[in-house]
Amino acid sequence: MLGVGIIKGLAETGRNFIGSYFDRDRLVTVEYPEQRVPLRENFRQFPFLVHDGQDAAIGLRCVACQICEKECPPQCIYIEKSKDKKPDHLGKPQFFPAVFNIDISVCMSCQICVEVCPFDAIKMDQDFELSTADRFGGLLLGKTQLARPNTHFQRIHPREAAEIDTRRADERQKAEAKAKADAEAKAKAAAAAAAGTAAATTTAAVDAAKPVGARPAPTTVPGPASARALPGAGAGTVPAAPSEPGGQV
Amino acid sequence: MTPWFLLFGGLVVVGALGAMALRNPVHCGLSLVVTFVGLAGTYLDLGADFLGLAQILVYVGAVAILLVFVMLLTRTGRGESPEVRPGGWWWGGLVAALVAVGLVGALASVSGWKPRSEPMTFPTVRDLGVALMTDFVLPLQLVGVVLTAAMIGAAILALPERRGGRVGRTPKGEEPEQ
Amino acid sequence: MAANVDQIFVHLMQMMVDRVPDAVAPWVRAAVGVGAVLGLFGLLFGLTTVCERKGIARMQNRLGPNRVGPFGFLQFAADGIKSLTKEDVVPRSADRVVHYLAPLALLTPVVLTFLVLPFGRNMVLMHVDTGLLFFFAAGASTELAVFMAGWSSRNKYSLLGAMRAIAQMISYELPFILSTVGVVMIAGTLSTVGIVESQAARPGEWLARWNLFTPWGLAAFLLFLIAAFAEANRSPFDLPEGESEIVAGYFIEYSGFKFALFFMAEYLGMFASSGMAVTLFLGGWTAPVAALDWIPSWLWFFGKLLALIALFIWVRGTTPRLRMDQLMDFAWKFMLPLALLILPVVAVWHYLGGGWRGWLFCTPVLAAAYVLLGRALVGRRRIQRRVYRYAGEGVAS
Ligand code: SF4
Ligand code: SF4
Numbered sequence: 001m002l003g004v005g006i007i008k009g010l011a012e013t014g015r016n017f018i019g020s021y022f023d024r025d026r027l028v029t030v031e032y033p034e035q036r037v038p039l040r041e042n043f044r045q046f047p048f049l050v051h052d053g054q055d056a057a058i059g060l061r062c063v064a065c066q067i068c069e070k071e072c073p074p075q076c077i078y079i080e081k082s083k084d085k086k087p088d089h090l091g092k093p094q095f096f097p098a099v100f101n102i103d104i105s106v107c108m109s110c111q112i113c114v115e116v117c118p119f120d121a122i123k124m125d126q127d128f129e130l131s132t133a134d135r136f137g138g139l140l141l142g143k144t145q146l147a148r149p150n151t152h153f154q155r156i157h158p159r160e161a162a163e164i165d166t167r168r169a170d171e172r173q174k175a176e177a178k179a180k181a182d183a184e185a186k187a188k189a190a191a192a193a194a195a196g197t198a199a200a201t202t203t204a205a206v207d208a209a210k211p212v213g214a215r216p217a218p219t220t221v222p223g224p225a226s227a228r229a230l231p232g233a234g235a236g237t238v239p240a241a242p243s244e245p246g247g248q249v
Numbered sequence: 250m251t252p253w254f255l256l257f258g259g260l261v262v263v264g265a266l267g268a269m270a271l272r273n274p275v276h277c278g279l280s281l282v283v284t285f286v287g288l289a290g291t292y293l294d295l296g297a298d299f300l301g302l303a304q305i306l307v308y309v310g311a312v313a314i315l316l317v318f319v320m321l322l323t324r325t326g327r328g329e330s331p332e333v334r335p336g337g338w339w340w341g342g343l344v345a346a347l348v349a350v351g352l353v354g355a356l357a358s359v360s361g362w363k364p365r366s367e368p369m370t371f372p373t374v375r376d377l378g379v380a381l382m383t384d385f386v387l388p389l390q391l392v393g394v395v396l397t398a399a400m401i402g403a404a405i406l407a408l409p410e411r412r413g414g415r416v417g418r419t420p421k422g423e424e425p426e427q
Numbered sequence: 428m429a430a431n432v433d434q435i436f437v438h439l440m441q442m443m444v445d446r447v448p449d450a451v452a453p454w455v456r457a458a459v460g461v462g463a464v465l466g467l468f469g470l471l472f473g474l475t476t477v478c479e480r481k482g483i484a485r486m487q488n489r490l491g492p493n494r495v496g497p498f499g500f501l502q503f504a505a506d507g508i509k510s511l512t513k514e515d516v517v518p519r520s521a522d523r524v525v526h527y528l529a530p531l532a533l534l535t536p537v538v539l540t541f542l543v544l545p546f547g548r549n550m551v552l553m554h555v556d557t558g559l560l561f562f563f564a565a566g567a568s569t570e571l572a573v574f575m576a577g578w579s580s581r582n583k584y585s586l587l588g589a590m591r592a593i594a595q596m597i598s599y600e601l602p603f604i605l606s607t608v609g610v611v612m613i614a615g616t617l618s619t620v621g622i623v624e625s626q627a628a629r630p631g632e633w634l635a636r637w638n639l640f641t642p643w644g645l646a647a648f649l650l651f652l653i654a655a656f657a658e659a660n661r662s663p664f665d666l667p668e669g670e671s672e673i674v675a676g677y678f679i680e681y682s683g684f685k686f687a688l689f690f691m692a693e694y695l696g697m698f699a700s701s702g703m704a705v706t707l708f709l710g711g712w713t714a715p716v717a718a719l720d721w722i723p724s725w726l727w728f729f730g731k732l733l734a735l736i737a738l739f740i741w742v743r744g745t746t747p748r749l750r751m752d753q754l755m756d757f758a759w760k761f762m763l764p765l766a767l768l769i770l771p772v773v774a775v776w777h778y779l780g781g782g783w784r785g786w787l788f789c790t791p792v793l794a795a796a797y798v799l800l801g802r803a804l805v806g807r808r809r810i811q812r813r814v815y816r817y818a819g820e821g822v823a824s
Binding site for chain 3: 002003006009010012013014016017019020021026027028029031
Binding site: 306 | 522525555556557561563564565567568570571574575578593597615616617
């Protein structure tokens, strides 16, 4: 009959109205600045530059190869290569960016720069509270604003960071072993063949480790955060862990 | 000549002038509304509450709306109002003069151009109602019949036209659109 | 003591008027009265917007505004400051004069309607014989303001919104006015004060004679309320400002303070309609039972007013928007016949002298009309499950 639907509807909204004062579970609102929803690991906003250690000037991983600058679809990256070189984490002398700007008012968060960087130097940040009164200068981030320590990366993307850290540690070990072997080879020219076999086996080991993904590396990952946020990834059940886009490099 | 009369009389005159002289027809219509309001104010000032309020209810609330609607619906494009034919002025002036003479004559025959000696008594709504239901019941009924006829006519005009010239109910088996 | 509290505002006004010379006394009385009403209902407007937002939020299991002031109750002040300081944008091709006048032409009649509402015993600003007619005359002139706003903006959406609004207001004005005629017939007067007094309990009676307590009064009250929803352009009749189709309707081209004026006129119109519903059907400032007469009359009036406003908010939080043809069908095929039927029913009630014989006759007639008209309205269209051609179950995958 006419009017019954209205009464039913009124009863429903009335129940909601009263219920919302007694049943906290009904209210799903997160009061944003005070309360926050934990961000998903895959969430990404704008890129940042990773540096090892505490000093960005020394530890910046970027070698100013400018691949990302060329690949960036809206061309919001601007890089000037340095004149001199500084040693990278393997001790090899490399260029570094004298100027590295990203205009985040242009950036579309496509992550292509991250995909193409061969040095794991640029990654996606999760900082989204970037509003500023100056829409030109305030959104043009320079090298110092972009640089953030590796610990930050480990915090926001623990799974990917663990994998990268493992690989880089292996690379360094390999480089150290190679350096040592070279030194030994220089010292004992007669044992050159034996040193070569050793290097080959190390390479094989590294290759085997690579596709597995987030192998736990207790020695190199100083991240309690990674262990906490990823119970599944840390327990050694690596092959069974679901492969996430953020975990692939 | 109270200040209120001057105010409302001024509204009537200004509104009427605007309705004549303004170029945009919608402005003319709105200006006519000012006249209606001024007239209603004059009625109220004279103590005819019912008449004044009915004036607003009917003229401002209904007739003015009808007026502007008609203007919007009949006008094509944004053009100005068409040129008034010079010959039309004569007819208009003649009709206006006749109406004015008639009104003044009627007034003169009623009051004889002398100020009232006895004090005014204001009829209340109750008096009006009683008069309508007793002395004027036949005119009231006639008006009612005319209005009802008009309403039925409007309803018939609005009915959907059917094939075969039949007007009226939806034929059996033909469901109206969902 | 109770009588003193009851008449406290009347005494205050009298004291104030006594202090000034006789020549300006009526002006002072008018100015103070209008100032008080404007201030009071302005404040009520602000608080209602907050309560409405909070209430509807709760109906949808949200929190609602809770930042400005205690529990967010100063939100309206923030909104007011915002709209006052915003830029006033007028479209280049708008008709400037009409565009400027429209909000004023809308707000003025709405404010005028408050003049004839009796807020308490001896508390009415303009005691006239034709109070009810005054109310409807003022209400009817808002339509023109809506047209002015919609037309002068030179915007398709605003013109469409104005057309919708006017069509709706004219359609619902008939049941709006007709539903009150029964009350006038019983009370024998158009004066709002007289109508309220006719509903007070006679000496020796325990129950007041509110019109709501009669079968035709209940029906007329519901019709009046529904028409008031439509006149106030509130959900479920908010087609004139249907955001999903015509953005904001006739005030789409208004910004800043003028927009606030439209908003305010809409709410004040809602208050006025609620106040008139209280006056006509809920006994105005009278108590429902004689035993509660000691509560000040203005408390009764405002209590009932707030209850009706809460109902307005509740319905807005519940109903979806009607379609245009449903809207018109409802006005012309359901409300108008019912409102017309109420008139003879009231006449019969009057000649039976109320009582059980009145109930015996009126209730079945009105109930039957309600059911039949309701059937006729919804019966023709069978409500069935919607079948989608390219989605849902039943479609071969
Ligand atoms: S961020 Fe990576 S890709 Fe870009 S210049 Fe530096 S090293 Fe090259
Ligand atoms: S995320 Fe995409 S748009 Fe942004 S800097 Fe990297 S490549 Fe350019």
